[in-house]
Amino acid sequence: MTTQRTALVTGATGYIGGRLVPRLLDAGFAVRVLVRSPMKLADVPWADQVQVITADLADRDSLEGAFDGVDVLYYLVHSMGSSGNFDGTELSSAKNVAQLALKADVKRIVYLGGLHPQGVTLSRHLRSRAAVGSILLQSGVPTVALQAGVVIGSGSTSFEMIRHLTEVLPYMPAPKWVRNRIQPIAIRDVLYYLVKAADIDEPVNRTFDIGGPDILRYGQMMNGYAVEAGLHQRPIASLPVFTPWLASQWVNLVSPIPRSLAVPIIESLQFECVTSEHDIRTYIPDPEGGLTGYRRSVRLALDKVRTGQVETSWQDSDVRGAPADTLPSDPDWAGHTVYTDLQVRTTDARPGDLWRVIEGIGGDNGWYSFPLAWAVRGWMDKLVGGVGLRRGRRNPDHLHTGDALDFWRVEQITRGSFLRLRAEMKVPGPAWLELRVEPREGGGSTYTQRAVFFPKGLAGRLYWYSILPFHGFIFPGMANRITQTAEVEAGRTVGDVGHTHPAEPANASPADEVA
Incomplete structure (x- = not known):
C-alpha cells in the first residue's frame, strides 16, 4: 500500500502557488499551505481540502512544527514589488526554512527562481532570488531549484505587461532591451515541472534552467501577441535614452502594472534570458505533446481572459509587500x-x-x-x-x-x-x-x-x-x-x-x- 505523500506550499496565495495547490491535490498529495493571512484563502475552491498553517517565514518561532512530516516543501515566496530591506528579509526567511526543513527531515525542497545569465551584475531582485536559491541548495535537504524567465499565462505579470503595451500603443518607442533574446515559458509547463519535481527519486541538489521551445526578442513577443489578439503588428523603435527608470514610468502609465512591479521586471529584461542547459529532461521528460510554444500560450491565456476564467493573477499579491491591517471593529x-x-x-x-x-x-x-x-x-x-x-x-x-x-x-x-x-x-x-x-x-x-x-x-x-x-x-x-x-x-x-x-x-x- 502506497503511503500518501505530504506537500507543503509556501506562497499559496500568489500567482504560481494558487495554481499549484489544486494540481498537487489532483496528483494525490496531502497538501498543507503556509500563509500569513488565512482569510485570503476563504473563497478558493480547494480551501477545505488542505491544511492551513498560519505563520510568517521571517518569524522562526511561528514556523516550529510546520514542516514536521512534510515530504516535499515548495518555496514560492518572493517579495516582488517590495522596497526597503526586502532582500534582507528574504535571506532571513530562506535561512529559517532551510534550517527547520533539515531539522524536520523534509525529503525535498522545490524552489522556483529567476532565469539569469552568469557573470553579469544582476538587478537587486534577481540577486535576491539567486541568493535564496543558494541558501536552499546549501540546506542539507536535496533541492531542485528551477529557474524560469518570462512566464506566460492569464494573469501573469509578464503577460499583462505585454498585453497592455501592445493593445494600447499603435507605435512603440521602446528601450533597447526589446532587442534582447528571451525564452518565455507557459504557466502550464512551469506547473508541470513543479509537480514532477516531487517525483525525482535521486537526491538531486542543483539548479535547472527551464524555458519554452521558442527564443524570441521582446519586440517579437509583443507582435506575436498582436497577431493572436487580431491586431496589426506594431512598429517598434529602439531608443537608447529609455533608462530602466523611465521605462518603468512608461509601463506604469499605459498598463495596470504599478511602478513597484514594473521596476524589477524591467531591470531583469536588461539581460538576455535564455536557458544555458536543458538537463531537467534527464529527470523529467517533456510534457505529453511537448512544451507549449509562445503563440499557443498567448492564445490559451487570451481565451481565459475573454471568458473571465483567470485562475490566479499577479493582482492576488499585495502590491505593498505585506498584508495591511484589517479594519478594526x-x-x-x-x-x-x-x-x-x-x-x-x-x-x-x-x-x-x-x-x-x-x-x-x-x-x-x-x-x-x-x-x-x-x-x-x-x-x-x-x-x-x-x-x-x-x-x-x-x-x-x-x-x-x-x-x-x-x-x-x-x-x-x-x-x-x-x-x-x-x-x-x-x-x-x-x-x-x-x-x-x-x-x-x-x-x-x-x-x-x-x-x-x-x-x-x-x-x-x-x-x-x-x-x-x-x-x-x-x-x-x-x-x-x-x-x-x-x-x-x-x-x-x-x-x-x-x-x-x-x-x-x-x-x-x-x-x-x-x-
Missing part, C-alpha cells in the same frame, strides 16, 4: 481620529438583486457615480506609482476574498450580504469601503454604504478635507445608482428613497486548459 476606534461617510438607502429591490449589483461593481461596470472623478483619481494614483483603476477585476461577476478590484482589494466578503474593500491606492492613511445588504421587513432591502479613513498625520487630514467636496456627490450618487440599478434589473419601479448622513469626522467609539 468600531469600539476599537476609541481615541483615534476617524473620518467616515455613511449612506443608507431603502429599496424595493430584493436582497439578491441588490447583491448582484454590489458583487459586480468596478472593472467594466464602474463605480456608479461620476465616472470622470473616478478616472481622474485613478490617473492621479498611476502618476505617483500606484495601481490605478485599470487593474480591473479577475472575474466579471464574482468576487473572492483577496481579489484585486481596481485600486481596492477584497478584504472580507459574506456572499449575499456584506463586502469590505481595502484601499490600495496611494493615500496618507488606511481606508476602507463597506457595502452591506439587509432584507427589509415587509419586502425589499436596506443598502448601507460606509467609507472609513484613518488619517496619517497632517497629510491625512488635509487629504480628507481636500476631497470632501467631491465626496458630497460621489458617495450619495453611488448609493443612489446602485439601488436604482438593482430595481431596474429586477424590473421594479425606480424610486428615490432613503436618507443621507454627510461625511463627518469622528473620534469614534461605538482571494481543461491551464493558461
